[in-house]
Amino acid sequence: xxxxxxxxxxxxxxxxxxxxxxxxxxxxxxxxxxxxxxxxxxxxxxxxxxxxxxxxxxxxxxxxxxxxxxxxxxxxxxxxxxxxxxxxxxxxxxxxxxxxxxxxxxxxxxxxxxxxxxxxxxxxxxxxxxxxxxxxxxxxxxxxxxxxxxxxxxxxxxxxxxxxxxxxxxxxxxxxxxxxxxxxxxxxxxxxxxxxxxxxxxxxxxxxxxxxxxxxxxxxxxxxxxxxxxxxxxxxxxxxxxxxxxxxxxxxxxxxxxxxxxxxxxxxxxxxxxxxxxxxxxxxxxxxxxxxxxxxxxxxxxxxxxxxxxxxxxxxxxxxxxxxxxxxxxxxxxxxxxxxxxxxxxxxxxxxxxxxxxxxxxxxxxxxxxxxxxxxxxxxxxxxxxxxxxxxxxxxxxxxxxxxxxxxxxxxxxxxxxxxxxxxxxxxxxxxxxxxxxxxxxxxxxxxxxxxxxxxxxxxxxxxxxxxxxxxxxxxxxxxxxxxxxxxxxxxxxxxxxxxxxxxxxxxxxxxxxxxxxxxxxxxxxxxxxxxxxxxxxxxxxxxxxxxxxxxxxxxxxxxxxxxxxxxxxxxxxxxxxxxxxxxxxxxxxxxxxxxxxxxxxx
Numbered sequence: 040x041x042x043x044x045x046x047x048x049x050x051x052x053x054x055x056x057x058x059x060x061x062x063x064x065x066x067x068x069x070x071x072x073x074x075x076x077x078x079x080x081x082x083x084x085x086x087x088x089x090x091x092x093x094x095x096x097x098x099x100x101x102x103x104x105x106x107x108x109x110x111x112x113x114x115x116x117x118x119x120x121x122x123x124x125x126x127x128x129x130x131x132x133x134x135x136x137x138x139x140x141x142x143x144x145x146x147x148x149x150x151x152x153x154x155x156x157x158x159x160x161x162x163x164x165x166x167x168x169x170x171x172x173x174x175x176x177x178x179x180x181x182x183x184x185x186x187x188x189x190x191x192x193x194x195x196x197x198x199x200x201x202x203x204x205x206x207x208x209x210x211x212x213x214x215x216x217x218x219x220x221x222x223x224x225x226x227x228x229x230x231x232x233x234x235x236x237x238x239x240x241x242x243x244x245x246x247x248x249x250x251x252x253x254x255x256x257x258x259x260x261x262x263x264x265x266x267x268x269x270x271x272x273x274x275x276x277x278x279x280x281x282x283x284x285x286x287x288x289x290x291x292x293x294x295x296x297x298x299x300x301x302x303x304x305x306x307x308x309x310x311x312x313x314x315x316x317x318x319x320x321x322x323x324x325x326x327x328x329x330x331x332x333x334x335x336x337x338x339x340x341x342x343x344x345x346x347x348x349x350x351x352x353x354x355x356x357x358x359x360x361x362x363x364x365x366x367x368x369x370x371x372x373x374x375x376x377x378x379x380x381x382x383x384x385x386x387x388x389x390x391x392x393x394x395x396x397x398x399x400x401x402x403x404x405x406x407x408x409x410x411x412x413x414x415x416x417x418x419x420x421x422x423x424x425x426x427x428x429x430x431x432x433x434x435x436x437x438x439x440x441x442x443x444x445x446x447x448x449x450x451x452x453x454x455x456x457x458x459x460x461x462x463x464x465x466x467x468x469x470x471x472x473x474x475x476x477x478x479x480x481x482x483x484x485x486x487x488x489x490x491x492x493x494x495x496x497x498x499x500x501x502x503x504x505x506x507x508x509x510x511x512x513x514x515x516x517x518x519x520x521x522x523x524x525x526x527x528x529x530x531x532x533x534x535x536x537x538x539x540x541x542x543x544x545x546x547x548x549x550x551x552x553x554x555x556x557x558x559x560x561x562x563x564x565x566x567x568x569x570x571x572x573x574x575x576x577x578x579x580x581x582x583x584x585x586x587x588x589x590x591x592x593x594x595x596x597x598x599x600x601x602x603x604x605x606x607x608x609x610x611x612x613x614x615x616x617x618x619x620x621x622x623x624x625x626x627x628x629x630x631x632x633x634x635x636x637x638x639x640x641x642x
Contacts, residue, residue: 041475042056042115043056043110043113043115043116043119043121044056046109046110046112046113047106047109047110047123048109048158048159048456048460048476048479048480049159049160049459049460049463049464049467049468050460050464050467050468051106051123051124051125051464051467052124052125052126052464052466052467053122053123053124053125054121054122054123054125055121055122055123056115056119056120056121057119057120057121058118058119059086059087059118059119059120060086060087060117060118060120061085061086061087061116061117061118061119061120061121062085062086062087062088062089062090062116062117063117064111064116064117066089066090067090068083068089068090068091068092068104068107069089069090069091069092070092070093070094070100071091071092071093071094072093072094072095073093073094073095074095075095076093076094076095076099076126077095077099077126078095078096078098078099078126078130079096079098079099079102079126079127079130079162080094080095080099080102080124080125080126080127081093081094081099081100081102081103081106081123081124081125081126082094082103082122082123082124083103083106083107083110083121083122083123083124084120084121084122085107085110085116085119085120085121086120086121087120090107092104092107097203098162098203099126101203102125102160105160106123106125110123125464127160127462127463127464128423128426128427128434128462128463128464128465129423129426129431129432129433129434129462129463130432130433131162131163131397131432131433131434131435132159132160132161132162132163132433132434132459132462132463133161133162133163133164133165133207133433133434133435133436134152134156134161134163134164134165134435134436134437134438134455134458134459135164135165135166135167135209135274135399135435135436135437135438136152136164136165136166136167136438137167137405137437137438137439137440137444138166138167138168138171138187138440139167139168139169139170139171139215139218139440140405140439140440140441140442140443140444141440141443141444141620141621141623141624142440142443142444142447142612142615142616142620142624143171143184143185143186143187143616143617143619143620144448144615144616144617145615145616145617146191146194146195147615148448148615148616149195149198150198151448151452151557152164152448152455153198153199153202153204154202155452155455155456155480155481156202156204156455156459157202157203157204158456158459158480159455159456159457159458159459159460159463160459160460160462160463161204161455161458161459161462162203162204162205163204163205163207163272163433163435164199164204164205164206164207165207165208165209165274165435166187166192166195166206166207166208166209167209167210167211167274167276167437167439168187168208168209168210168211168264169210169211169215169216169218169219170184170186170218170219171184171185171186171187171619171620172186172187172188172192172260172263172264173186173187173188173189174260174263175263177260179222179224180218180219180222180225183619184619184620185617185618185619185620186619189266189267192206192208192264192267192268193267193268196267196268196269196270200269205269205270205272206268206269206270207268207270207272207273207274208261208264208265208267208268208270208273208274209273209274209276209320210257210260210261210264210273210274210275210276211275211276211277211278212247212254212257212260212261212275212276212277212308213246213247213249213253213257213276213277213280213283213301213304213305214245214246214247214276214277214278214279214280214281214283215245215276215278215279216228216229216245216246216247217243217244217245220232220243220244220245220247221243221244226244228247228248228250228252228253228256229244229246229247229248229286229287230244230246230247230248230249230280230282230283230285230286230287230288231244231246231282231285231286231287232244232286235281235282235285235286237281237371238367238370238371239367239370242281242282244282245281245282246280246281246282246283248286248287248288249280249283249288249300249301249303249304250304251307253304254304254307254308257275257308258307258308258311258312261273261275261308261312265317271316271317271318272317272318272319272320273312273317273318273319273320274319274320274321274343275305275308275309275312275319275320275321276321276322277301277304277305277308277321277322277325278321278322278324278325278345279322279324279325280301280325283297283300283301284297284300288300296329296331297325297329298325298326298328298329298331298332299331299332301325301326301329302326302329302332302335305321305326306335306337309321309336309337309339309340310337312339313337313338313339313340316339317339318339318340318341319339319340319341320340320341320342320343320397320433320435321340321341321342321343322342322343322345322399323342323343323344323345323385323386323389323396324345324385326342327342327344327385327386327387327388327389328374328388329388330388330391330392333388333389333391333392333394334392334394336394341395341396341397341433342389342394342396342397343396343397343398343399343433343435344382344385344386344389344396344397344398344399345385345399345400345401345437346381346382346385346398346399346400346401346418346421346422347400347401347403347418347437347509348378348381348414348418348508348509349381349413349414349417349418349421350379350380350381350417350421351417352414352417352506352508353378353379353381353508354379355506356506356507356508357375357378357379359506359526360526361526363524363525363526364524364526364527367524378508381418381421381422381425382398382400382421382422382425383425386398386425386429390429395430395431395432396429396431397426397431397432397433397434397435398422398423398425398426398431398433398434398435399422399434399435399436399437400415400418400419400421400422400423400434400436400437400458401415401418401436401437401438401439402415402436402437402438402450402451402454402455402458403415403418403454404438404446404450404451404454405438405439405440405441405442405444405446405509405510406441406442406446406509406510406511406514406515406518407446407450407500407510407511407513407514408445408446408450408511408513408514408568408569408571408572408575409446409450409496409497409499409500409541409544409565409568409569409572410446410450410451410454410496410497410500411497411500411501411511412453412454412473412494412497412498412501413497413498413501414500414501415454415457415497416454416457416473419436419454419457419458419461420461420465420469422434423461423462423465424465427465434458434461434462436454436455436458436459436462438451438454438455441510442514442518442627443623443624443625443627444624445514445568445571445608445624445627446568447564447568447611447612447615448615449481449493449560449561449564449565449568450493450496450497450568452477452480452481452493453473453476453477453481453493453494453497456476456480456481457471457473457476473494474487474490474491474494475490476490477489477490477491477493477494478490478491481493481555481561482551482553482554482555482558482561483553483554483555483558484551484552484553484554484558485552485554486550486551486552488547488548488549488550488551488552489547489548489551489552489553489558489561489562489565491547492544492545492547492548492551492565493544493561493565495540495543495544495547496540496541496544496565496568496569496572498540499511499513499537499540499541499544499572500513500537502533502536502537502539502540503529503533503534503536503537504529504530504532504533504536505527505528505529505530505533507527511572511575512527512528512529512575512579513537513571513572513575513576513579514571514572514575515527516575516578516579517571517574517575517578517628517631518627518628518631519630520586520630520631520633520634521578521581521584521585521586521631521634525583528579528582528583529579531580534576534579534580537572537576538573538576541569541572541573541576544565544569545566545569548562548565548566560611560614560615563611564611564615567604567607567608567611570604570607571604574597574600574601574604577597578597586634586635586638589635589638590638591638591639591640591641593638594635594636594638594639595639597635598632598635598636598639601628601631601632601635602632605625605628608624608625609621609625612624
């Protein structure tokens with residue numbers, strides 16, 4: 040058993056434990072209101088005279104009682120005198136769940152997230168929505184998506200409030216609007232109605248032209264969703280308007296500059312919302328690239344600086360890039376220097392100008408099947424340390440769902456817990472035993488095998504020894520039907536190392552005994568995700584261009600495996616998520632299937 044101090048989660052910044060007579064386990068605490076205790080903090084004393092809990096606000100009382108409950112559960116409680124003093128590093132400790140990349144969670148899944156968030160002392164939950172809300176006047180957009188209804192959000196808002204969590208809608212209002220712009224009713228709002236070229240890829244229209252009409256639509260969407268929750272905070276997104284200046288606004292951008300055109304539009308949203316008393320977050324990827332925009336953020340608006348790759352990974356990718364990759368980066372205006380410096384690089388102009396901002400790391404689960412756990416841990420800590428240095432008031436961990444969220448939800452549960460602990464106190468929580476964390480809070484497995492398997496599978500991407508930004512090749516080689524560049528193809532040794540990691544994780548599931556309510560589902564999901572990853576490794580084993588010379592016999596085998604994986608995916612999806620979006624997610628591998636079917640036919 041771990042020591043009493045190390046049994047506490049999150050670990051407090053100060054915990055003195057002295058052997059000797061302690062307080063009886065069942066004794067009620069004396070609760071003291073002390074304005075000197077920091078916001079959301081508490082001071083807990085136990086000893087032969089009983090238990091005293093001091094706090095200055097409701098949150099501090101909640102967290103202090105939680106710590107007392109954990110301490111009482113330890114065998115040494117009655118034989119120890121405690122002094123615990125604690126308060127959070129970041130006042131806002133958030134988690135954002137992508138509910139638009141095909142997956143919309145069902146209510147049971149939302150409660151699973153909430154319970155984990157409460158254990159990790161998160162106090163802010165964002166649901167990221169592009170098209171998955173049942174707006175009264177826009178049914179064409181959401182009719183096939185199984186969207187959240189106003190009743191869903193009101194229900195979830197009540198559940199959040201009961202746990203001390205603020206439910207915050209997160210919409211997109213400029214880029215990432217492809218689910219809207221593909222419909223004829225909204226096509227006229229697009230910057231490039233016929234799509235645009237992004238490096239070697241042709242992409243569909245995704246960004247609205249930054250006009251008053253587009254801003255009016257965005258404000259109406261925000262207002263309708265915001266009316267369903269208590270929160271006075273909202274996230275308007277406004278990130279990655281890739282084609283801005285390439286179509287309808289090209290002339291205006293040429294005359295005035297991309298930064299000014301972009302932020303004029305964003306201000307059309309920020310000003311009316313902040314004037315209504317909202318705190319309004321927006322992603323700072325475009326804003327932070329333009330030093331001339333510093334000083335224009337209205338009071339009540341907060342840029343959010345995101346960074347999803349750890350410094351060591353970013354440096355490895357950049358240092359290992361060949362001429363082809365560097366040319367690709369140049370074609371898409373990828374900022375190599377900023378990426379190398381991580382979160383600090385993205386925030387340089389804001390730091391120099393003294394503009395307050397939140398920081399946002401990620402779970403590193405998307406585009407990976409089983410996650411990229413080493414990258415997640417380093418990134419979570421690195422971003423927190425930057426946030427502390429610049430006195431950020433918010434730390435928002437994101438779980439995106441790029442290309443169909445095939446990783447599901449289970450891979451994010453451990454990064455979610457760790458992110459909350461790090462946001463609470465990075466110095467005390469930057470070195471947790473992840474196996475123990477998984478088994479104690481996610482799987483409740485007395486054998487320890489399920490948690491160890493979950494964590495171990497998350498290390499398979501690093502074992503490939505082929506650094507890649509924001510993804511694992513085990514996923515991308517399938518999603519792109521084998522068309523990933525030669526420079527990112529892992530070597531044979533890395534593929535075999537990743538195979539060993541996944542095999543070891545799968546072996547751990549034999550004899551596992553998770554006692555969590557979703558324990559059987561966790562086992563099934565994890566085995567399924569490992570199977571997807573191993574399928575990806577088998578395609579990687581073919582070598583770059585190997586699908587082009589595949590024999591019909593080998594293609595048939597791979598085709599049958601792919602079809603079985605896609606069918607097994609469906610019931611697991613429906614156990615966690617609503618049906619809308621399922622076909623879209625399964626369809627993300629249609630190009631691979633078509634390629635295998637052609638090879639199987641000997642064509």
